[in-house]
Amino acid sequence: MKNLEDLPRLTGPEELEALKTRILPRIAIRKDPNAKPYNDITHHVMICCDTGCASSGSRDLVAAFKEELAVRNMDKSVEIVVIGCHGFCEMGPLLVVYPDDIYYIRLRPHDVGEIIDETIINHRPVPKLLYHDRESMRPIVRYNEIEFYAKQNRILLANCGHINPEDVEEYIAYDGYKALAKALAKRDDAESLLDEVKKSGLRGRGGGGFPTGRKWELCRQAQGDKKYIICNADEGDPGAFMDRSLMEGDPHRLLEGMIIGGLIIGAQEGYIYVRAEYPIAVRRLQNAIAQAEAMGFLGQNILGTDFSFNIWLKEGAGAFVCGEETALIQSIEGKRGMPTSRPPFPAVSGLWGKPTNNNNVETWANIPGIILNGGDWFASYGTEKSKGTKVFALTGKIRNTGLAEVSMGMTMREIIYDIGGGIQNNKQFKAVQIGGPSGGCLPESMIDRPVDYDSLIEAGAMMGSGGLVVVDEDTCMVALAEFFLSFTRDESCGKCTPCREGTTRMLNILNNITKGKGKAGDIELLEELARNIKLSALCGLGQTSPNPILSTLTYFREEYKAHIYEKRCPAHHCVDLITYWIDVDRCIGCGVCRKKCPVQAIDGSPKKAHTIDISKCIKCGACIGACRKNRAIFKK
Amino acid sequence: MSVISPQSSSIDLIKLEPIFETYKKVVRGSLIPVLQAAQETYGYLPSTVLEAIAKRMSVPISQIYGVVTFYAQFRLLPRGKHVIRTCQGTACHVRNSSLILETLKSNLGVTPGGTTADQQFTLETVACLGACSLAPVMMVDNEAHGRLRPERIPEILAKYRS
Numbered sequence: 001m002k003n004l005e006d007l008p009r010l011t012g013p014e015e016l017e018a019l020k021t022r023i024l025p026r027i028a029i030r031k032d033p034n035a036k037p038y039n040d041i042t043h044h045v046m047i048c049c050d051t052g053c054a055s056s057g058s059r060d061l062v063a064a065f066k067e068e069l070a071v072r073n074m075d076k077s078v079e080i081v082v083i084g085c086h087g088f089c090e091m092g093p094l095l096v097v098y099p100d101d102i103y104y105i106r107l108r109p110h111d112v113g114e115i116i117d118e119t120i121i122n123h124r125p126v127p128k129l130l131y132h133d134r135e136s137m138r139p140i141v142r143y144n145e146i147e148f149y150a151k152q153n154r155i156l157l158a159n160c161g162h163i164n165p166e167d168v169e170e171y172i173a174y175d176g177y178k179a180l181a182k183a184l185a186k187r188d189d190a191e192s193l194l195d196e197v198k199k200s201g202l203r204g205r206g207g208g209g210f211p212t213g214r215k216w217e218l219c220r221q222a223q224g225d226k227k228y229i230i231c232n233a234d235e236g237d238p239g240a241f242m243d244r245s246l247m248e249g250d251p252h253r254l255l256e257g258m259i260i261g262g263l264i265i266g267a268q269e270g271y272i273y274v275r276a277e278y279p280i281a282v283r284r285l286q287n288a289i290a291q292a293e294a295m296g297f298l299g300q301n302i303l304g305t306d307f308s309f310n311i312w313l314k315e316g317a318g319a320f321v322c323g324e325e326t327a328l329i330q331s332i333e334g335k336r337g338m339p340t341s342r343p344p345f346p347a348v349s350g351l352w353g354k355p356t357n358n359n360n361v362e363t364w365a366n367i368p369g370i371i372l373n374g375g376d377w378f379a380s381y382g383t384e385k386s387k388g389t390k391v392f393a394l395t396g397k398i399r400n401t402g403l404a405e406v407s408m409g410m411t412m413r414e415i416i417y418d419i420g421g422g423i424q425n426n427k428q429f430k431a432v433q434i435g436g437p438s439g440g441c442l443p444e445s446m447i448d449r450p451v452d453y454d455s456l457i458e459a460g461a462m463m464g465s466g467g468l469v470v471v472d473e474d475t476c477m478v479a480l481a482e483f484f485l486s487f488t489r490d491e492s493c494g495k496c497t498p499c500r501e502g503t504t505r506m507l508n509i510l511n512n513i514t515k516g517k518g519k520a521g522d523i524e525l526l527e528e529l530a531r532n533i534k535l536s537a538l539c540g541l542g543q544t545s546p547n548p549i550l551s552t553l554t555y556f557r558e559e560y561k562a563h564i565y566e567k568r569c570p571a572h573h574c575v576d577l578i579t580y581w582i583d584v585d586r587c588i589g590c591g592v593c594r595k596k597c598p599v600q601a602i603d604g605s606p607k608k609a610h611t612i613d614i615s616k617c618i619k620c621g622a623c624i625g626a627c628r629k630n631r632a633i634f635k636k
Numbered sequence: 637m638s639v640i641s642p643q644s645s646s647i648d649l650i651k652l653e654p655i656f657e658t659y660k661k662v663v664r665g666s667l668i669p670v671l672q673a674a675q676e677t678y679g680y681l682p683s684t685v686l687e688a689i690a691k692r693m694s695v696p697i698s699q700i701y702g703v704v705t706f707y708a709q710f711r712l713l714p715r716g717k718h719v720i721r722t723c724q725g726t727a728c729h730v731r732n733s734s735l736i737l738e739t740l741k742s743n744l745g746v747t748p749g750g751t752t753a754d755q756q757f758t759l760e761t762v763a764c765l766g767a768c769s770l771a772p773v774m775m776v777d778n779e780a781h782g783r784l785r786p787e788r789i790p791e792i793l794a795k796y797r798s
Contacts (some may be wrong), residue, residue, distance in 0.1 A: 055779075162659075
């Protein structure tokens with residue numbers, strides 16, 4: 001990877017093509033197993049170091065590889081490439097060895113020697129470190145043959161996990177900035193570029209699903225001496241991390257999308273508003289912006305034309321409501337991030353009173369593909385009204401957690417069972433929560449419908465940013481609604497009364513229900529409050545805050561009733577409605593539970609039945625886990 | 637107002653100068669980045685620092701206090717040696733993060749926002765760390781600990797205690 005000052009400044013599309021031709025041999029062994037080594041480098045070891053894999057220990061793996069290669073004097077022939085998210089976070093830390101294209105999972109530093117001996121020296125896989133198919137238990141060498149990847153359609157995440165995100169030249173080798181060159185050639189006819197975006201049918205990936213082309217047209221037509229574009233990278237929906245992975249794994253794609261957007265809309269400056277909780281994404285973006293400026297993709301006279309555009313990075317300071325575009329604008333201006341009423345819409349009067357267009361990371365990152373391959377290409381994926389692909393974050397009680405990009409219109413069942421591998425620990429599927437705190441829960445009966453913007457709204461949920469949290473029989477749906485309400489109550493900015501007071505009131509009622517203090521009429525009161533808040537709150541956060549309650553009331557009303565009328569939590573989750581017991585006939589007094597209890601609530605002498613001190617017990621369940629063999633501890 | 641903190645008298649305001657220098661060129665909207673940089677320097681935002689920022693940037697202290705108390709990131713009180721941020725996101729919730737928080741609370745003897753008497757740990761909650769595939773997760777300083785179970789908490793804390 002080159003230093004900033006060594007990067008060439010490009011002054012035209014021909015220079016970009018020429019540079020690409022020069023770079024291609026460097027990465028040839030990743031595309032063709034028989035390619036010639038470049039500069040005597042015979043192998044590339046690609047190690048994922050984004051947030052997920054890093055917390056599973058991938059940085060230790062990088063260090064171990066470097067050390068071992070140096071000891072064996074192989075560090076000149078094997079290149080360690082730090083990559084972004086491969087998507088299969090459950091199996092991290094993971095790596096791919098080229099040219100053999102072998103995919104290893106859940107590695108520890110002590111596995112490094114064996115990979116060097118077998119794979120790098122002898123070109124053979126190490127079977128015990130490969131992914132094993134869940135049903136046949138057969139080891140799988142190539143990642144795209146794994147069930148998790150087989151049904152995906154990775155057109156947006158194409159580079160994620162395949163290029164070094166800190167090296168702009170690798171992005172260029174994979175056709176990076178080619179769309180920008182194409183757009184610049186047509187800059188006198190920006191209308192035709194806008195037509196491609198419209199034709200693609202792309203809709204906002206941040207939640208609302210507003211047609212991107214139409215949104216851009218409004219801002220393009222607005223009067224103003226200066227215009228701004230904003231990338232909303234304040235990915236606040238708990239359970240969603242696709243924007244983080246995109247920024248960490250392929251930051252230049254986002255920049256390229258924004259530069260093209262600036263060109264079409266007629267903006268001179270763009271802001272990326274990114275969460276401070278994503279330190280790796282912030283660093284990668286800073287690096288990418290510096291590289292793009294050095295090479296002439298950003299700044300004055302981009303690629304030798306008269307088009308100039310700058311991108312600034314703004315770090316958020318931790319406020320969910322800043323995902324709402326008017327609040328986000330307030331925050332960029334240095335104020336409390338409180339939404340303002342519309343009209344005026346940001347397209348007319350946004351940042352510092354100027355026409356402003358705001359899209360999220362995934363939307364912007366889709367633009368280079370659309371410009372390069374045409375709107376029709378993008379529209380060939382997906383359903384009639386929802387085009388293209390969508391990245392979903394699979395989390396919760398699902399086997400294969402991670403990121404999956406699929407064509408719109410795939411059924412939820414395929415996503416959860418074919419890609420996600422079904423429910424952990426052979427438990428029973430109960431619901432899937434989609435759309436974050438503004439979304440809803442879908443039960444088993446709804447998961448065979450094709451997933452797109454409109455079908456989800458019909459079912460009482462919404463696309464949101466695409467976080468899918470799968471829950472099983474052990475999850476209490478009332479407690480889940482309570483969880484979301486406590487989130488929106490905390491994150492309510494307090495400006496309008498329906499949201500500030502309404503979420504608090506709804507949360508109080510839910511707190512009572514889960515504590516066994518619910519009473520007749522609570523359900524009806526919740527529904528009345530929910531309807532009123534939906535109608536009267538100022539911004540999207542407030543208006544959608546009742547959705548988790550409404551959807552659980554629609555599909556899981558019986559659970560509410562069990563809590564209220566029978567003082568019973570059917571999922572055995574709500575701690576005020578359950579107690580832990582030790583069955584004296586089964587307990588053999590082994591003492592394992594006593595040692596595992598984090599609050600010393602279990603007492604007893606060896607080989608005699610133990611007891612639980614109910615006043616100390618925090619009902620954490622550690623003892624049940626410890627007593628799996630004898631099953632002497634239970635909750636009721 | 638809780639702005640007044642005991643350490644205020646020993647704060648070295650000279651350290652603010654490079655921050656003002658960096659953001660001098662940014663004409664508008666630099667209040668939040670300045671506050672972020674100041675917190676990075678001092679670990680929290682003492683009242684004397686807020687007053688100095690107000691004076692230099694010609695922004696009323698009331699407005700600064702409004703911004704500081706709006707965003708979760710800003711802290712008006714000093715923190716312990718290690719900061720524990722336990723994730724309260726959806727994915728963590730359905731994998732029983734509430735038990736992780738309960739275990740932390742009973743082990744440390746503090747509630748979220750609080751610092752232990754020996755100044756070793758500050759306990760905080762965070763809406764989502766974006767490491768949902770490793771749920772339930774907590775960060776101690778900059779190190780993420782994933783796939784937590786309540787019984788693992790005491791050993792993890794012991795590693796940081798000095």
